[in-house]
Amino acid sequence: MSNDSSLRIVADLRDWITAAPAGAKLPSTRELVARHGASPVTVQKAMRILSAQGLIESRPGVGTFVRAVRTARPLDYGWQTAALGSPHNRIPSASPTMRTAPPGAIALHAGYPDPELLPERLVRTALTRAARSGVAVSRSPVAGLPDLQAWFAAEIGSAVPVGVTPPTANDVIVLPGSQSGLSSTFRALVTPGQPLLMESPTYWGAILAAAQAGVRVIPVPSGPSGPEPDELARAFEETGARAFYAQPNYANPTGAQWGRERALRILDVVRANGAFLIEDDWAHDFGITTDPVPLAALDDAGHVVYIRSLTKSVSPAIRIAAVIARGPARERILADRGAASMYVSGILQAAALDIVTHPGWGTHLRGLRQQLRARRDLLIDSMSEHAPTAHLTATPPGGLNLWYRLPDSTDLNVFMRECEDRNVFVASGTEWFPAEPAGPFIRLNYSGVNPGAFPDAARVIGEVLHRAA
Ligand SMILES: Cc1ncc(COP(=O)(O)O)c(C=O)c1O
Numbered sequence: 527m528s529n530d531s532s533l534r535i536v537a538d539l540r541d542w543i544t545a546a547p548a549g550a551k552l553p554s555t556r557e558l559v560a561r562h563g564a565s566p567v568t569v570q571k572a573m574r575i576l577s578a579q580g581l582i583e584s585r586p587g588v589g590t591f592v593r594a595v596r597t598a599r600p601l602d603y604g605w606q607t608a609a610l611g612s613p614h615n616r617i618p619s620a621s622p623t624m625r626t627a628p629p630g631a632i633a634l635h636a637g638y639p640d641p642e643l644l645p646e647r648l649v650r651t652a653l654t655r656a657a658r659s660g661v662a663v664s665r666s667p668v669a670g671l672p673d674l675q676a677w678f679a680a681e682i683g684s685a686v687p688v689g690v691t692p693p694t695a696n697d698v699i700v701l702p703g704s705q706s707g708l709s710s711t712f713r714a715l716v717t718p719g720q721p722l723l724m725e726s727p728t729y730w731g732a733i734l735a736a737a738q739a740g741v742r743v744i745p746v747p748s749g750p751s752g753p754e755p756d757e758l759a760r761a762f763e764e765t766g767a768r769a770f771y772a773q774p775n776y777a778n779p780t781g782a783q784w785g786r787e788r789a790l791r792i793l794d795v796v797r798a799n800g801a802f803l804i805e806d807d808w809a810h811d812f813g814i815t816t817d818p819v820p821l822a823a824l825d826d827a828g829h830v831v832y833i834r835s836l837t838k839s840v841s842p843a844i845r846i847a848a849v850i851a852r853g854p855a856r857e858r859i860l861a862d863r864g865a866a867s868m869y870v871s872g873i874l875q876a877a878a879l880d881i882v883t884h885p886g887w888g889t890h891l892r893g894l895r896q897q898l899r900a901r902r903d904l905l906i907d908s909m910s911e912h913a914p915t916a917h918l919t920a921t922p923p924g925g926l927n928l929w930y931r932l933p934d935s936t937d938l939n940v941f942m943r944e945c946e947d948r949n950v951f952v953a954s955g956t957e958w959f960p961a962e963p964a965g966p967f968i969r970l971n972y973s974g975v976n977p978g979a980f981p982d983a984a985r986v987i988g989e990v991l992h993r994a995a
Pocket of ligand 1: 637702703704705706729731773778806808835836837838845846847
């Protein structure tokens with residue numbers, strides 16, 4: 527509460543400072559306490575924020591004053607152009623899906639669940655417990671806390687059929703989120719300039735990580751049931767690739783889930799080509815009408831390198847994930863992780879472990895399933911009613927997103943701008959394509975917004991499409 531109040535005082539005083547001359551004396555703490563009905567602690571906190579922003583300075587015993595603003599002059603960084611030279615590989619900037627929408631906007635563009643879909647009480651208790659324990663003041667092993675490694679291994683182990691050897695805790699490397707795991711895995715398994723096969727469309731962050739690793743992305747078309755095994759085999763053969771990045775369960779953006787038969791055929795293709803399948807299981811906890819079956823559970827020969835994230839199901843603030851790899855591939859990825867970040871915060875690891883081993887976690891996931899289903903269906907119904915020309919490619923059996931194809935004549939840039947002018951933010955599908963987009967697509971996330979706003983958002987999308995037709 528005092529946090530909100532101090533931010534309110536900061537906003538108010540910023541306006542006052544903007545209108546005041548340099549050197550003007552600010553009202554005293556006592557006056558501000560009376561004016562804002564806040565405590566002295568809250569007022570002092572606001573003053574500290576303004577001071578840290580360089581807007582005011584306090585002179586002990588005299589008072590607090592508006593700082594003189596030095597004249598801004600255009601700065602010349604031209605020398606850096608010569609020092610930096612041309613970039614080795616151009617990395618696209620982070621996706622517009624990471625933009626913060628203005629207050630009051632209906633933000634269907636972002637990928638992060640609303641706090642009401644998170645196990646908030648478990649998160650707060652776990653963080654408090656972790657802060658009181660030894661991990662708060664110690665460093666963790668490079669590969670992660672052993673108990674958390676064991677938990678990630680056991681999760682896969684529970685899906686392993688008879689005759690397949692499950693992974694062990696030692697095969698697990700804990701990550702500070704799976705995004706950096708993708709970068710490390712691509713760097714570790716694919717030499718710069720060499721091909722990496724990817725489904726198309728696929729996660730924009732994987733396309734970014736591939737650019738960062740300097741590898742050559744080869745798109746493989748993928749539909750509601752995943753890529754065609756024959757098409758994949760052809761891509762391996764034509765390019766000589768030794769790695770394939772894929773999301774077999776609830777792919778971002780399409781929500782596609784591979785059937786068992788297709789998964790087995792794809793695994794056969796990967797094996798036949800002596801290649802790695804880099805399996806991104808980002809939505810493992812978001813099954814709606816099916817359960818996810820990681821391909822990693824079917825492989826004990828080290829072909830599948832498995833990445834699982836807890837960021838979106840536990841909390842975006844507890845950014846914990848893991849990569850499970852066997853053999854020399856594991857050593858390469860571990861070496862890259864050590865060089866990139868040495869180790870992952872023990873507090874976050876301990877809190878994540880506390881949450882996922884709590885009896886309340888299972889209860890939470892069961893409730894989440896129902897909530898995701900209701901949200902998914904409401905957004906689908908709202909779109910069918912108000913934006914009938916947008917075509918839902920498939921009803922996703924899990925995940926957080928709907929993938930719509932818009933009429934071919936749609937100019938996506940104009941469409942997005944007009945939706946945003948009317949306070950509805952959607953994600954342009956273009957960034958999910960490693961090459962040219964196969965048409966005008968948008969991705970709508972049903973987890974981040976109050977579902978009560980879905981009909982209004984769909985109405986705006988429908989009207990903008992109707993006007994463009
Ligand atoms: C398919 C996919 N993989 C990986 C990530 C990155 O997840 P993390 O937050 O664990 O870095 C995301 C995030 O949106 C994702 O959609």
